[in-house]
Amino acid sequence: MTEQEARALWMVASPGRTTVAVDGDAVLGTAIMYANRPGPGAHVASASFMVASSARGRGAGRVLVEDAVAWARAAGFRAMQFNAVAETNAAAVALYRSVGFSIVGTVPAAFEHPKHGFVGMHVMHLHLG
Amino acid sequence: MTEQEARALWMVASPGRTTVAVDGDAVLGTAIMYANRPGPGAHVASASFMVASSARGRGAGRVLVEDAVAWARAAGFRAMQFNAVAETNAAAVALYRSVGFSIVGTVPAAFEHPKHGFVGMHVMHLHLG
Numbered sequence: 001m002t003e004q005e006a007r008a009l010w011m012v013a014s015p016g017r018t019t020v021a022v023d024g025d026a027v028l029g030t031a032i033m034y035a036n037r038p039g040p041g042a043h044v045a046s047a048s049f050m051v052a053s054s055a056r057g058r059g060a061g062r063v064l065v066e067d068a069v070a071w072a073r074a075a076g077f078r079a080m081q082f083n084a085v086a087e088t089n090a091a092a093v094a095l096y097r098s099v100g101f102s103i104v105g106t107v108p109a110a111f112e113h114p115k116h117g118f119v120g121m122h123v124m125h126l127h128l129g
Numbered sequence: 130m131t132e133q134e135a136r137a138l139w140m141v142a143s144p145g146r147t148t149v150a151v152d153g154d155a156v157l158g159t160a161i162m163y164a165n166r167p168g169p170g171a172h173v174a175s176a177s178f179m180v181a182s183s184a185r186g187r188g189a190g191r192v193l194v195e196d197a198v199a200w201a202r203a204a205g206f207r208a209m210q211f212n213a214v215a216e217t218n219a220a221a222v223a224l225y226r227s228v229g230f231s232i233v234g235t236v237p238a239a240f241e242h243p244k245h246g247f248v249g250m251h252v253m254h255l256h257l258g
Contacts, residue, residue: 079239083212104235105232107254110173111169
């Protein structure tokens with residue numbers, strides 16, 4: 001995508017927040033966090049994460065996730081919800097579980113994986129506060 | 130909200146679609162339908178519905194839902210998913226079930242209901258094709 005498209009996708013307006021995990025000058029990963037829904041769903045936060053393939057296994061994902069949860073708690077959200085976690089992304093599922101998330105349900109075949117074909121997407125949830 | 134805000138919210142760009150159920154000149158309800166997610170989730174449709182409180186019980190909701198499902202099937206979507214159905218909205222849950230949707234999971238306390246307080250939101254799903 002173009003830089004303009006990327007900015008529109010990833011630079012979240014306040015009170016949401018965009019974060020970056022760095023090692024010196026190297027960007028290891030990045031996160032965005034925001035209210036999952038407007039109005040009567042605005043007390044639940046959500047977030048999205050990316051970790052550079054060259055940085056896997058170095059803890060960048062954990063730093064980003066723990067920071068996002070801390071932000072949501074401090075901002076007064078009552079819960080955090082991930083709407084679409086590919087069930088084949090075992091590292092992400094394990095990481096989210098390790099900070100307290102549980103799987104609410106799995107939408108069958110909702111993600112078209114480039115290698116595995118149609119796989120389920122977990123809805124994951126964490127109570128806060 | 131202003132008319133401009135309402136148009137931005139409800140007039141869905143093609144290939145999505147906005148529909149209206151009418152009785153003569155009276156608008157009974159309206160629906161929007163669209164891909165639930167971009168990219169690797171774009172094979173799943175979603176939709177949102179509103180029925181005028183004065184028109185409840187006259188079947189407008191069913192007409193809108195059945196039309197949305199027919200549209201999704203004809204457009205080649207593999208499934209339809211509702212991300213956030215308030216569990217206290219028994220009429221909607223029963224209607225969605227009656228056309229084949231099942232509850233994938235329920236996110237606890239995700240909807241702040243004006244009367245009932247924090248209630249769960251169902252994720253509901255229908256295979257197509």
